[in-house]
């Protein structure tokens with residue numbers, strides 16, 4: 275028997291019999307062994323204790339500096355958490371699932387528990403203390419591969435019914451015969467692993483919050499207690515992450531939206547159904563108005579369609595009865611067939627396309643609409659403006675020929691880039707979702723797919739964009755481009771999709787008469803640069819921490835008379851700005867000027883026009899910027915013109931040459 279181990283530097287080692295990854299690390303250098311946390315064996319992350327058996331193996335020792343090590347650390351931290359909870363709350367604790375989280379902005383891991391008595395955030399310090407004790411005990415984690423029945427026996431002896439249920443699932447769905455258990459002192463868990471070799475290697479961790487979570491995510495099941503935490507290999511990385519989380523909390527659009535009076539979600543109207551208050555409506559109308567004018571320049575034709583449609587139409591489109599997002603229940607209105615609150619605008623726009631016979635000369639046809647759609651999300655998944663049950667899409671459907679597709683996609687990409695750069699969301703990457711050639715679920719001819727995929731690639735290359743191709747990420751109906759945007763605190767958001775569709779033209783039998791005088795099938799593009807104004811504005815609120823750029827600010831200038839003596843002139847200033855279509859608020863309350871400035875600053879008003887006797891006499895204003903402070907006196911006409919300039923240029927030509935933020 276011979277084992278050959280190939281190392282990343284190209285060298286290899288020979289062994290007469292099985293050898294563990296840990297021993298290979300030790301032989302390479304004791305320092306490597308000390309910083310080792312896991313092993314990458316033939317491309318798979320494994321425990322260090324993994325034995326390499328007969329044959330040739332590629333081995334990379336994973337240390338705490340490798341990115342993949344973090345997942346192993348967090349996996350192990352979750353087990354330490356579970357062991358601590360069992361130690362503190364007794365044998366009646368049942369632990370269910372506890373995965374590491376690698377893509378979540380806030381959390382690094384969680385574990386769901388069925389507890390004999392409820393616990394809350396106030397209990398977390400005690401649990402952290404027990405975790406620290408477990409870490410100081412340096413308890414080894416031992417992997418055991420056991421036959422299913424034996425594993426169930428051991429876990430049911432510990433009263434772990436959920437784990438036994440999960441094993442039954444694995445047998446049913448994946449036909450497994452063995453499962454891996456990990457022993458960690460007196461604690462036993464079922465897990466795929468890998469884990470750190472011992473608990474002492476869990477270094478910097480923090481428990482963050484508790485939450486309710488249904489078993490299997492199903493509202494009909496028991497509500498469990500979820501404990502969220504995060505873990506890193508050093509205190510500095512943990513401190514940085516805690517700083518980012520604190521910053522994100524300060525920027526939470528639900529909090530800022532309430533403080534600034536932007537939107538309202540309440541129980542009377544219903545969960546997930548946002549209402550826009552006057553100040554929020556201003557932001558939305560500015561954003562939509564700007565986009566509308568950009569669409570007109572690009573040859574889009576606006577349309578307006580109702581919020582409901584007949585079930586039959588959604589049967590044709592395929593949205594009913596199955597849809598990836600929930601549908602609201604259907605309405606019976608006495609007709610033979612029911613109606614549906616629309617989950618998508620596409621079928622309505624298709625009706626407009628089909629209303630007359632179309633000629634190739636008319637194509638491309640671009641119908642745009644800020645169309646409100648309704649989706650019945652689970653109440654547990656609703657969150658502020660980002661997860662709602664009623665929202666608007668800055669939607670459009672482009673009907674074109676296959677030859678026109680590339681130019682249309684390019685125009686959509688160009689528009690999305692304009693939207694993002696205007697809103698100072700310049701840090702983004704692009705994903706191209708392509709079909710999986712081994713899958714047969716796709717509709718449309720392969721020759722069209724090949725062409726469309728090449729078109730998308732071509733466009734992002736031509737526009738010199740940072741992109742990745744993701745095989746298998748296309749929708750079944752066509753390839754797509756997604757924009758993934760990073761906000762100023764490093765969170766990623768998916769915005770702006772452009773999707774090619776071969777399915778709906780087929781289902782609705784769409785046609786145009788070609789130059790050859792025979793009918794042809796057009797291709798459709800669905801696209802939404804903002805995605806939805808609701809979600810987009812939530813992201814903007816967090817990105818700008820509520821301080822919108824001047825052109826979007828609900829109140830652009832606060833006019834602040836220093837005393838009653840200058841109130842009359844202040845009112846005239848406000849009136850003049852208003853006539854110039856600048857949004858003004860006059861604060862002629864008897865408060866001191868310092869208090870008025872503070873109030874306007876807290877309300878995130880970009881500019882203040884302070885008016886004392888000197889300004890009144892000179893017909894000028896003393897200009898103050900919310901963050902940059904005093905800008906000195908300015909002639910009223912010059913101030914008005916400078917504001918207009920900054921507004922009309924969307925901040926590109928700020929007042930006084932300073933970048934307004």
Ligand SMILES: [Zn+2]
Pocket residue numbers: 349350353465466467468469
């Ligand atoms: Zn685990």
Ligand SMILES: [Zn+2]
Pocket residue numbers: 618619620671800801
């Ligand atoms: Zn659509």
